[in-house]
Amino acid sequence: MKLCTICGREALREGSLCRYHQEALDNIHSSFESWRKANGLSWEEYIEVLCEIDETGQWVREVAEQIKSENDPSKET
Numbered sequence: 001m002k003l004c005t006i007c008g009r010e011a012l013r014e015g016s017l018c019r020y021h022q023e024a025l026d027n028i029h030s031s032f033e034s035w036r037k038a039n040g041l042s043w044e045e046y047i048e049v050l051c052e053i054d055e056t057g058q059w060v061r062e063v064a065e066q067i068k069s070e071n072d073p074s075k076e077t
């Protein structure tokens, strides 16, 4: 059994996230299109915004923070 890389719940067979975090990830991807069109944000900027605004739900925030930590090149230095 695989476990969600964020919360340790049982992960979906086709991914590395549980259904809650997978759903949050799907939401992140689907709202990115409209954010990109409206604000011209890059993926990294969008993830940054999700981590910072209060409107972000708990699941989405946890996924966004994980994406950020995986992407963040400044952590290398």
Ligand SMILES: [Zn+2]
Binding pocket: 004, 005, 006, 007, 008, 009, 017, 018, 019, 020, 021
């Ligand atoms: Zn999870």
